[in-house]
Amino acid sequence: MGNEGRRPSAGPDDDAGFITRSQNGEAAAFEALVERHQRRMLNTAYRMLGDFDEACDVVQEAFLSAYRAIGSFRQEAKFSTWMTTIVLNHARNRLQQRASRACHECRSLDDDRETQDGRIRHEPRSDAESATDLLERKQRDARVQDCIDALEGEQKEVLVLRDIQELSYEEIGSMLKVPDGTVKSRLFRARLAIKDCLSEVIKDLG
Amino acid sequence: MNCEHAKGLLPALLDTALPADETREIETHVAACEHCTRELAALRKAAHLVKELPEIEPPPFFAKKIMAEVRAASVPKLSLLKRILFPLHIKLPLEALAAVLVAVIAIQIYRTVGPESLRPSDMDPPRAPEKAQSREVAAKKVEIEVGPYQSRTPVVSEAERPQARDEQMRAAVDKAGPRRAPVSKDSDKKGFAAPPPAKKAPPAPDELSKTSLVLEKKAKQSDVETPRASAGAGAAGFEGPRYKKPEEEKASKPRELHSDEIGFTESPPPAPARTVEAERPAPRKLEAAPAEPAPPPPAGLARETGADMALDRPWLDESKKAGAEEKAEAEERPRAKSAFSAPAASAPPQVVTVRVDERPRAGEKLLELLPSVGARLTRKQVRFDRDVYFVEIASKNLVALVGKLKELGTVGKASVDTAGDETVIELRVEILGRPQ
Incomplete structure (x- = not known):
């Protein structure tokens, strides 16, 4: 499944120097941290929100918050974990704002998802894929994202962190400040809900 | 393990979420259960779809944009800090403010603790001359009205007037203030103006008959003594104490002296001011007659007469009784003093x-x-x-x-x-x- 390939190459040891320098007010060092983690943070935010622009905003806000709070960051945890927590908080706020908006409309799975195309335009392309295949895949991905969007907030977080970002249960538990058992039960419910949501797609796939 | 129980745990088979023995138990059930097998297959496919979601790329220059925001947000903070710490921006206005404050405080301190001798002349010049003038004019007026040797009692009462007036001032607070001013002004201008209660002595200016005026005055006195005690704030109120006291308390000796002096009030020469007495309100009138052959004794003697003491005491007693008035009096006194110390400026304070x-x-x-x-x-x-x-x-x-x-x-x-x-x-x- 190529799990390890998704993990960023930068480890906690690599971040340590940049973090220290950032704590000393060196903006260039913080920029290096942004460069390293922006992609991962953006993906997390995007899967949480299902909206590219909002995800970009959230990541930007999250890095700003992180820069302000970098002085209080203790290097006991990984920077990525800390950063993901901040992104999740901002994403949650964004979702709450969205939910509180009266005009929020429930989108049907059958809705036209053409807006999604532009947002995943940076998707790596396989030369082997035909145009039809590409279109099919985009539609399928859009459906999957819809199903993720339809998940309840806590289940969504766990699914994104575990099945997409492939964080360990311990990391997720420390991030969300819940025990492992709770993480697992939320994850199992999320997976079952996704399976139910994607039943049609799965049928098509045979 | 039944299907219901197994179904809830099937997602655990996607990774190693459960202990090995539990996983094995579920796997055993799934192998025997067609429904659970299908469910597990669907779960795997769904999980596969999720994991296969493409990773999105950050927009171009995303990190740069973020850093621009970060720097923009942190720059104002620094500049604010700079503004507070940087001396030139804040120091100069502060210094100017401090200088002004010091000046104001210095003036305040000088006002409160400055030497008293400077106080009345420096701080209260307008009031002092006004008083002095009004008194001189009053003295003149009396002379014109009754002549030097005809009536003594009004003269004495004139000498007493400053204090009586001050008393009334205190009693009538502000109401009497504005009234007194016009009176003194009028008498200032005309010179021959009627005494303050003009309504009672309207014919005074024409000076037709001095004796009739004297009679009138005497009638006025008896008038004043009886019903005036109401102490209204009006001009009549002033008359009460002014004429009352001499009637009751004045001895014949001081009257004699006063009547003598009156003749010279027309052209008051600079007072010699032998003692502090010269600064006192009551003797001041007397002091206006030093041009006489034997100038010093009258002032000194008059000061010591029972009449003068009597003049002083009610005022002092009152000040002791009325605690609330004490301060006002303390204020009043130096001023009154200044009014009279002006001509006797040569007398140093003891x-x-x-x-x-x-x-x-x-x-x-x-x-x-x-x-x-x-x-x-x-x-x-x-x-x-x-x-x-x-x-x-x-x-x-x-x-x-x-x-x-x-x-x-x-x-x-x-x-x-x-x-x-x-x-x-x-x-x-x-x-x-x-x-x-």
Whole structure:
């Protein structure tokens, strides 16, 4: 499944120097941290929100918050974990704002998802894929994202962190400040809900 | 394990979420259960779809954009800090403000603790001349009306007027204030204007018959004595005490003296001001006659007459009784003094300075020793750096008092003019030292 390939190459040891320098007010060092983690943070935010622009905003806000709070960051945890927590908080706020908006409309799975195309335009392309295949895949991905969007907030977080970002249960538990058992039960419910949501797609796939 | 139970745990088979034995148990059930097998297959496909979601790319220059925001957000913070810390931006206005504050405080301190001799002339010049003028005019007016030898009682009452007036002023507070001013102005301008209660003596200006005026005046007095006690704030209210006291208390001797002096009030020469007495309101009228062959005695004598003491005492007693008025009086007195000290500017204030450890204790001792030298405390001022006691003492006892003061502390400069006679003078004892 190529799990390890998704993990960023930068480890906690690599971040340590940049973090220290950032704590000393060196903006260039913080920029290096942004460069390293922006992609991962953006993906997390995007899967949480299902909206590219909002995800970009959230990541930007999250890095700003992180820069302000970098002085209080203790290097006991990984920077990525800390950063993901901040992104999740901002994403949650964004979702709450969205939910509180009266005009929020429930989108049907059958809705036209053409807006999604532009947002995943940076998707790596396989030369082997035909145009039809590409279109099919985009539609399928859009459906999957819809199903993720339809998940309840806590289940969504766990699914994104575990099945997409492939964080360990311990990391997720420390991030969300819940025990492992709770993480697992939320994850199992999320997976079952996704399976139910994607039943049609799965049928098509045979 | 039944299907229901297994179904809830099937997602655990996607990774190693459960212990090995539990996983094995579920797998055993799934192998035997077609439904659960299908479910597990669907779960795997769904999980596969999720994991296969493409990773999105950050927009171009995303990190740069973020850093621009970060820097923009942090720059104002720094500049604010700079603004606070950087000396030139904030220091100059602060310095200017500090300079102004220091100036204001200095003026305030000078006002509160500045030497008293400067106080009336510097701070209150407009009021003092006005009073003095109004009194001179009053004296003139009396002369014109009744002539030097015809009536004595009004003259005496005129001499008394300043104090009576001040009393009324206090009683009638502000109402009387505006009334007095116009009266003095009028008399200033016309010279021959009717006395303040103009309604009672309208024909005064024409001076047709002096005797009739005298009669009128006398009638006025009896008038005043009886119903005026209501002490209304009006001009009539002033008349009450002004004419009442002389009737009751004045002896014949001072009247004699006053009538003599009146003849010279027309052209008052500069007062010689022998003693502090010259500064007092009541004797001041008398002092206007020093051009006479024997000028000093009248003033001194008049000061010591029972009549004059009687003039003084009600005022002082009142000040003691009415605690609330005490301050106002303390204010009033220096002013009145200034009004009369103007012509007698050559008379230096009688001051004894005593430096002590603790002012209150020294003050108590001073009060104890005052009676032993026949002195009397008239008032007290507590100032920023000193307590000032105003004492009335016979001139001859001054040396004794100064000697006793040496027991309290170090007697500093004593600008005391010891005439050595019976003259009662006002002495200012200034006690310097810690306030507590």
